[in-house]
Amino acid sequence: MPHAHILLFLDAASKYPSLVDIDRIISAKIPDSIKQPQLYDCVKKYMMHGPCGHANRKSLCMKDGKCSRYFPKKWQHEIVVDQEGYPVYKRHNDGKYIDKNRITLDNRYLVPYNPN
Numbered sequence: 602m603p604h605a606h607i608l609l610f611l612d613a614a615s616k617y618p619s620l621v622d623i624d625r626i627i628s629a630k631i632p633d634s635i636k637q638p639q640l641y642d643c644v645k646k647y648m649m650h651g652p653c654g655h656a657n658r659k660s661l662c663m664k665d666g667k668c669s670r671y672f673p674k675k676w677q678h679e680i681v682v683d684q685e686g687y688p689v690y691k692r693h694n695d696g697k698y699i700d701k702n703r704i705t706l707d708n709r710y711l712v713p714y715n716p717n
Contacts, residue, residue: 624690630692630711648712651668
């Protein structure tokens with residue numbers, strides 16, 4: 602999957618952006634397939650993790666019976682920063698899903714991305 606798990610701060614004034622700023626540039630939700638078909642196709646192809654866990658115990662991310670990337674993530678109503686300073690992105694249970702290898706994946710399996 603061609604992606605990276607990074608968050609870049611490009612300017613000293615942006616060193617500690619607000620949670621609103623982070624939420625504005627990083628998304629952890631499946632886009633609308635009708636309103637944003639190109640983005641939806643890219644997210645479907647590149648940004649869905651797995652399937653792993655019970656659906657695919659032979660996935661490369663599986664270590665000791667668990668996903669080493671900690672998927673599926675938990676539902677999260679608001680973006681927060683954890684104790685180590687990493688953002689925990691907002692993930693709503695909005696009913697959207699993507700089928701991957703005949704497995705239904707929702708926002709909990711989405712790798713955060715910048716929609717722009």
